[in-house]
Amino acid sequence: MNRSRIFWGIAAPVSAIAVSLLLASGILLLQGASPVGTFQLLFSYGFQPRNIVSELNQASAYYLAGIAAAIGFKMLLFNIGIDGQYRLAVFFAAVVGGAVSLPPVLHVLLIIVVAATVGGAWAAISGFLRVKYGVSEVISSIMLNFIAAGLVSYMLNPNRLGFQAEGSQNVSTPAIPESGWLPTIEVAGGRLYLFIFFAALVGVGYWILITKTVFGFNLRATGISFRAALSSGVNAPRMVLLTMVLSGATAGLVGVGTLLSDTHNYSLAFPSGYALTGLALALLGRNHPVGIAFAAFFWAFLERSAGILDLNGIPTEIVTMMQGTIVISIVVAYELIRRLNLRQQQAAVGSHQEESKEDDK
Amino acid sequence: MKTQGWKRFLSSPGKIAVAIAGVFFVVALVERFTGATDITSSGASGATLRFAIPILLAGLGGLWSERAGVINIGLEGMMIVGTWMGAWFGFLYGPWTGVLFAAIGGALTGLLHAILTVKIGIDQAVSGLAINLLAVGATRYLSGIYFVANGGDISVSPLVQQPGTFSVPGVSEFLGAIEEHDTFFVSSVAGVLGGLVTNVSWMTLLALLCVPLTWWILWKTEFGLRVRFSGENPVAAESLGVNVYRVRYIAISISGMLAALGGAYLSLVASAVYREGQTGGRGFIGLATVIFGNWRPGGVFSGSLLFGFTDALRVRQAESVHAVLAVVAIVALLFAIYLLAVRRRKGAVVSGVIGLLAGIVFLQVEVIPDEFVTFFPNLVTLLVLVFMARRLRPPAMAGAKYRKGEEISE
């Protein structure tokens, strides 16, 4: 990794964030609020130790969504289905986890495995439809998201797989016994999920898979040039399917941290909207595990610290809009840089050719 | 361009009429037997039309964009912009002003998508997604500022006045009377037709006019020809002096405008408020209609009716939903027999299986649970896309990146 590559690698996200900060400042000014003051508020609140811990917890979920999206992106697949995969996965993981009793480590592992399997299987449907019928995975996964949400609603009913405590209005899955809990670390006044280390492992695994293995090479090749991959012996349809499964399995893990260390059951209070976030993070982080990690933390930081805005009369949606503009700015920045880079390379080749022509004479 | 068996069948008007009459007959029969009279009531058909229009407008929006060569996943976001603008300006100045501002907002959002994808050249799906994200955030933000002070709250606008409706004089009452009469088959037909001419919003008419208008512009005018070429072979168009960038800017702005009009319809006609999440994925169903309609306005219209019908089912009586299964079962089985007769064995098997499955579910289950009805349109969309896979003719260069060419020649 030479220096100019690192420079360009960072220049784009930094400039994108700067642009969106500018835009947000503009909007704040229009509203009569002080940009500097607002950002100060955000910073001081967001960086309080206890908040950092909760941001890290949330970031671990976002991180997995980002990795899931990145796996798809490497093959030019848009896995918008992360929402549905995550929901079904965490639901079934909670149900299974609450229904059995195993020794502690095994119990936790079972929950993780169920989540990954369900997520992968649901994503496989999109992959299959794409391979066999050419149905765009964008549309099919969006439809499947709605179907998944409906299915989970249906099953989360006291008459079926749900559970309703006496006198409570909330329906959730039966509670997971303590053997299925993942402990937390008490730090800086907050409780950090141990799951974050697992998420980091997933990221590392992703990177090794993509850059160092033959499978990863095939995956990237198929994303770059379908036909070249075919000619080189890659079983492209199988690749599409496998990629969707891997992406879906990772998406399935998104809710597991909360499940294992916080709520110990699934209910409709679980957040949604991971698909857009995951895709945005993969874009921001340029499909790189470290980039996505930073992006995930940044995202969680923005969301958490937005809470303080409300108390000061500033609509929290300013943060949502910042997120949207960041996504646009970053993609624009990357495109412009890519073109600049290619021109540089072409110039280098050109001047090299000029030199060698001189040598020829 | 080989016309397959059933496509040829469908393209002959006489045969289509017979088919429709046949389906009606089956529906009327089922209604008799199950007592679910709501399927062909004027309420149902009116609801179908009302649910179809937003999808139609979104679909036409998708059509304009893809015909020009750019895939527009941001349709949902543009619809959201339309719902908000329509409701807010409708509240301030009256419904038609709301419609106007919705159109403007949609066109501007479309232009943004155009600049990002055409001029700067970022990936079309990413741009669409980002626009969806922005639209959600911006509307929430603006709702917080404007609605709260005016009797709404952050996710609901204050009540809005609706545009006027009309009923075709004479015809409407006549059909209503026949429907009341409850005669087999005739009343069903009267019911369906009645719903289409009674209490129809002027905006519905406006939306329906967009279909022939789109057809005329795209196939009969200079601009339309250039739009189509921008999607089929932009390099060719450029070589003949067509400014492909400019054509795409306009087409995608129109795309956004139409989607936003669909959104405005939701907040002004289908209901009288803006509600967060109102669009409910209809922008994406609109995209599916484009594929279903084989990128032709007439096809988009048929698709929107189909999806509108499934959407409408959600709010009609539960027995209707159940009864529809019976209709599907019978029609599918009859169709299977027809396909066997014309020797299309594979199609016959598929149709037969669908018929059997529908029939079994119908017989086994009394009431379809609400949650299933919620995602029924999405499921139908998926199935339709799967079965349509073979026969599609998308614009050749839709989705491909086009850069005005300074290329180095070989």
Added chain:
Amino acid sequence: MSSVIEVAGLEKRYPGVVANHDVNLRVTKGTIHAVIGENGAGKSTLMKALYGMVKPDKGTIAVEGVIQSFRGPQDAIAAGIGMVHQHFMLADNATVLENVILGSEPKKFGIAIDFELARSRFTEIVDQYGLAIDPDALVGELSVGGRQRVEIAKVLFRGANILILDEPTAVLVPQEVDELFGNLKYLTERGLTILFISHKLQEVLEVSSFITVMRQGTTVASLNPLDTTAKELAELMVGRQLPQARPTESHVGSKRVLDIHGASYRPGGGREALKNISLSLNVGEILGIAGVEGNGQTELVEMILGIIKPDEGSFTVLGKDGLKSTTRAIRDSGVGYIPQDRSRDALLLPEPLWANRILGHQATPPMAKGIWVNKGQAQIDSERIVREYDVRTPSIKVAAAALSGGNQQKFIVGREMAKNPELLVAAQPTRGVDVGAQSIIWDQLLLAKEAGAGVLLVSADLDELFALSDRIAVIFSGEIVAQFSPSETTPELLGLAMTGAKTS
């Protein structure tokens, strides 16, 4: 003798490349004027400048004595210049009439198209200039010659009296070439001027009144065809003596590497792309498959590589049943593949050269170590290929897209040879490649044969087929219609066979 076009001192640069410099051209009215040069000589850039698609950095272009400054194709069209592109600029999904009128649509009421007027003008032109095309046919349904006529109609519809044709005969069979030249002569008799680019020297000598030679971005000579020969033209194009393919003795061995029996293939249940093909190839020989593109060569090659499966018939590749083998198995067993369309099928353009070394070989050592990719080995071997095959690039870390076509192809050949394949499938291996690279690639193919490989050479280049093949089979409409030994036939007979005419 009036000059209808006069170009003086034209210059055009792109980042890293000087496409045109000091280009001078004088075209006489009512003649057919050919511009020749090898790939990369700058002919296309000159034509694009004449047509207004590219703005020159220096120099002047004068049409009928008036100096022009084109801001775009519309200005060139207005000046009477019409370009018939090599890669047809047509929309398959639209009708002939729509394709022809785009950009110059006759209108009524200001925005609607006046189809009656368009149709009558179209018929007028088609009749006047002897082109036979149906205005309501979908372009996607026309033959190659038909599409070319649509392109010609396009420019005539706009009142062009100077036509520029870019490699017009590249995709035509000899029969259609004669038709085209007949049409062009007809047009010049009516006062039109034709300017065309070609690298097919025989045709150029046959049909043109003047020939301008370009080399490395500039014009080097302007001649009368009666005063020169193909050999002289070729040497002017290249700037040095032409390489000759070395004559070799027979190296045919007894091991059969490819054996095809009665293979037929009907994509999508439609027309037959391959009809009852039977071929065999042993080690130590080069079998040339001669044919104009689009006659089944692509399907044949893809079948051998396992990318598509035939509907009937059987074949073995290196002794293994081809019907049951996956592409990967075939490549791993020692089959080298140089695809016809290198940028789509043989390269990952945005990836560095060393990553492209891995492509096609990623499942086995030395490029792979178990499940891991062996980056180090890939880089070492890439350096070797760059050295041995004279690939012009500043480093192996450069993206493949940055290299010229000839250098890309040299790298691909080097990559495929690295495994000492027993069967090498080379499809149009020197298409779009400069003469220097071509001679290196020809040498390598012959070396491969001598080292004991069987080479399947699919080509539309008669020179190439004659220089390299031990046997030649002609493919037409998916069938093998003739088999020759190069010593038993001439290029003319071969060309004729390629059109499907029966030869005894």
